Amino acid sequence: MRIFNHDIRLSTHDHAAGTTLFSGRVLALTDPEDKIQITPELASEWAFIVEHYAQVGLSHSHNVIWSCSLDEINRHSEYEPSFYFFGDAVNSHYQYRQFFAQLNPQWCEVVEFINSKNNFIQLADDLGVAVPKTLRFTNLSAARAAADMPFPCYVKPAISDHGAGITRCADQSALDKAFAQLAPEAALQIQAEVQASAFLNLQYRVTADGVQPLLVSEQILEGCVHQGNRYPSQHEPWESIEPLATWLGEHGMQGIFAVDVAVVPTPDGVQYLAIECNPRFNGSSYPTLVAHRMEIPCWSSVTYKTPLRSLQNVDLTDITFDPDQGRGIILINWGTIKVGKISVLLAGTAVEQFALDQELKARLHGDFKVKPSPKVARQLVLQR
Secondary structure, three states, X not given: OEEEEOOOOOOOOOOOOOHHHHHHHHHHHOOOOOEEEOOHHHHHHHHHHHHHHHHHOOOOOOEEEOOOOOHHHHHOOOOXXXXXXXXXXXXXXXXXXXXXXXXXXXXXHHHXXXXXXXXXXXXXXXXXXXXXXXXXXXXXXXXXXXXXXXXXXXXXXXXXXXXXXXXXXXXXXXXXXXXXXXXXXXXXXXXXXXXXXXXXXXXXXXXXXXXEEEEEEEEEEEOOEXXXXXXXXXXXXXXXXXXXXXXXXXXXXXXXXXXXXXXXXXXXXXXXEEEEEEXXXXXXXXXXXXXXHHXXXXXXXXXXXXXXXXXXXXXXXXXXXXXXXXXXXXXXXXXXXXXXXXXXXXXXXXXXXXHHHHHHHHHHOOOOOOOOOHHHHHHHHHOO
């Protein structure tokens, strides 16, 4: 039995509206005997997500604790806890760090270490894992004093997620503007832009048998911000990243983690460059594990914006995932509907995914239909 607390607020500096709403997206990974902590803001959406998961054939916990307080973990000590992020990357005080350190000090330590992009680059160098040219700095003054910047480049805070604070700089003028947005005392890195044909997300799961490769998906990016993933990928560079994954396992990593990798074509063949490690669940973990659980061989995950503010108004008639057909839509990050965003899994062939994507976009902007549009209907018929 497990208790899930996948509140993201201890891992992200993104204070945009809706960060509390992410706590609900782990629901699809729970089992009936588990408990799940969800922000009470989502209580009004509960009946609708329960109905949806029943339709797609996905069993889950109904034992909801309408609070994201870590105190609930201690109140249910007989349950094995699952967290989005095992630590605190946000607060300067040590209250939450001490909480995680008491649960598993080695896990807490390795997460805090590798969550720094600078530590990741140094470790990769030490282990012989290829990375882009990267200059690492302990503070902004050191970066300003450096010469020979590798333009175009990306300025990255050493600790950030969701693309927060990452800026592409084509020249010195752009770099100066990027520096002006950063905290003077915070560590950072400047990484040369790579001519990548794709960016991959390598998911791992740590079990009693060690670090297990889970799945490689290709990232769908909008600038520096992760928008979704697609599977399968043409690339599976497990061997290239194995030294890093093994090291993390040997130093106490538990649960789910992922490594982002750039695919760089060269005259001598494809080169795989490690970019960063997410020592936690990340955006692609949830659709990955749902697809694995539902035995879906071909899928993509996408985040949409919508004027709708409740699942009650999201019409999935005839496009909900059908387990017998192996295609359709599964809601993943459903709680963010309250701030006009929703993340879904699109299951099926590439043609079916495109059709589902187009239909869902229309419906999310108020173009409701009792039946799929003629274009979608034709494309789905062709797949039968």
